Amino acid sequence: MKKKYLIIGAGPTGLGAAHRLRELGADDLLVLERHGHAGGLSASFKDDKGFTWDIGGHVVFSHYEYFDALLDSLLGDERLEHQRESWVRSCSTWLPYPFQNNIRHLPPQARWECVEGLLPGNRPEAAPADFGQWIEGVFGTGIAKYFMNPYNFKVWATPLELMQFGWIGERVSVVDLRRVLRNIILERDDVSWGPNNTFKFPLHGGTGEIFRRLAARLDGFIEYGQEVAAIDASARTVTTKAGLTVEYETLLNTAPLDILASRWLADRDQTMVEAADRLTHNSVYVAGVGLDIQREAERNPRCWMYFPEQDSPFYRVTNFHNYSPNNVARPGRQLAFMCETSYSAHKPEKLDELMDQTIAGLVNTSLLDAARAADVLTRWETAVDYGYPVPCLERDGALKAIQPRLEALGIFSRGRFGGWKYEVGNMDHSVMQGVEWADRMISGTPETTYRWE
Incomplete structure (x- = not known):
């Protein structure tokens, strides 16, 4: 041929x-x-x-x-x-995304550490050599500690000192101290950043x-x-x-x-x-966890959520039932959590244990009541060798x-x-x-x- x-x-x-x-x-x-x-x-x-x-x-x-x-x-x-509604789970509480614009939702000590790291003279001024140094120079040690460093390692499964930062562009919202302080004092959420603040999805x-x-x-x-x-x-x-x-x-x-x-x-x-x-490259394990809605309190309007902490294996969970009602078997009456966990030689995972760890993570992060774990109807999973370059x-x-x-x-x-x-x-x-x-x-x-x- x-x-x-x-x-x-x-x-x-x-x-x-x-x-x-x-x-x-x-x-x-x-x-x-x-x-x-x-x-x-x-x-x-x-x-x-x-x-x-x-x-x-x-x-x-x-x-x-x-x-x-x-x-x-x-x-x-x-x-x-x-309309995108995206959140971050940090310090056992929820912050609107992007994290750095909405630190007013953090507990007082963490909130202060994030602000302190942004104050004049507290951020390195030398040209960064890698992604980790770039994060500290742009966001300061507090935001790096509570979100940027742990989250990015969970996503990339790669030490940040092995990554460059020239790729960032519109992928990461940089930080403005004046804007951060204004949002804290005026108690205002700041959620409009990013090219995907509105998005489409097939019916x-x-x-x-x-x-x-x-x-x-x-x-x-x-x-x-x-x-x-x-x-x-x-x-x-x-x-x-x-x-x-x-x-x-x-x-x-x-x-x-x-x-x-x-x-x-x-x-x-x-x-x-x-x-x-x-x-x-990293690899990504995707877990789909589906169950019936029993109480109205189980519904929430969030599109997707980010998880920098170690109480869950996943770095992101999508409320896939909110993208289209037809993503579940009984539209409007079921929940579909789509959870993503990265892995690599730098961040090994036992794939045969990740589904159970995922469900435990949903409980730990308040997305799933512990009493409902036994009600899960479907556990779909796939492991993708090439996840992110x-x-x-x-x-x-x-x-x-x-x-x-x-x-x-x-x-x-x-x-x-x-x-x-x-x-x-x-x-x-x-x-x-x-x-x-x-x-x-x-x-x-x-x-x-x-x-x-």
């Missing part, structure tokens, strides 16, 4: 690329997907109790007109729009419904159950474990870049292999060593793990990486979302 454009992976980036190629009149293409379904990390699943679960807490917000129009065409009116089928519908438009252009075994860039062929060989002119990879560079590629050189070894200290240098060598071979690598840049790894970013790659291939338009230089 021979195709002009071959795409590895039917996740958001691969589907976005294939869809855009077809819009531009290029039909000589094929997408290889190792699973039997599309969507990648944005897929959704229904368990045997009728609850729908995502692979982590996805919400739809956008930086792009193209993505907005695509979503409109895919979902139409079959979507909901929410049916979870986040995966978006990509099921997009994949349906590409019927006949996707081969499922085709996991890549080897890539021969000299012969321009990809061989799968199922025995399929496809000859291509141009290849777009959306699978993890380290696997491509160090395992699949026959033409790899030692520089590329060593660079791939410097890329790091970690912006480690050596990432940028590794990308500069790998990406130009791949492109010289006619191979382009994009997407959350294909490009390995967390800061452009949202759903809209990922789709648009594929779209912009397609535009570049057809018309030479420069890519703007993903840059490795």
Whole structure:
């Protein structure tokens, strides 16, 4: 089989690329997907109790007109729009997100430590060398102690001194001492920060419904159950474990870049292999806990919540029943807690114990009454080896060593793990990486979302 454009992976980036190629009149293409379904990390699943679960807490917000129009065409009116209500659990109390703007809710001693750390002369002024130093320089020791340091380790499963801080951008709300003090004195909550303060969600089928519908438009252009075994860039062929060989002119990879560079590629050189070894990632365990509502007090309007402390294994819990009533089997009458726990060599977890630990954490953090633990109807779980690409200290240098060598071979690598840049790894970013790659291939338009230089 021979195709002009071959795409590895039917996740958001691969589907976005294939869809855009077809819009531009290029039909000589094929997408290889190792699973039997599309969507990648944005897929959704229904368990045997009728609850729908995502692979982590996805919400739809956008930086792009193209993505907005695509979503409109895919979902139409079959979507909901929410005002974000996000909270942090710290010191056995709840604070509106972002933490640093709402420390007035903390107990007095913790509140003072956070303010004291922000006072003039109390924050380091030297240029930071890593993410941990950046946190202390921007937020001070108090906010670092009560939220930033423990939360970020729970998320990344990576010591903060091994991470860079150039990725942050709009991902983290920085702090303003005047604003913090004003909120404390005026007893005002400050919750509007961030690009996702409003977000959309499909009415049916979870986040995966978006990509099921997009994949349906590409019927006949996707081969499922085709996991890549080897890539021969000299012969321009990809061989799968199922025995399929496809000859291509141009290849777009959306699978993890380290696997491509160090395992699949026959033409790899030692520089590329060593660079791939410097890329790091965490893994994520997702637990779905569902049960019936017995009392009105069990309802709350929160969208998702952050957990920096050690009384729970998870770093985030999503009230998935609030995203769409159809995410539960009996709409309006059930709760669906979607809980995420990271793990790595730096933060090992016993996966076979995490479901029980998750339910205990829900009790410890007041989301679930201890007496209700026996009432859990469903315990859905999945473990994702590649959860987040970690912006480690050596990432940028590794990308500069790998990406130009791949492109010289006619191979382009994009997407959350294909490009390995967390800061452009949202759903809209990922789709648009594929779209912009397609535009570049057809018309030479420069890519703007993903840059490795």
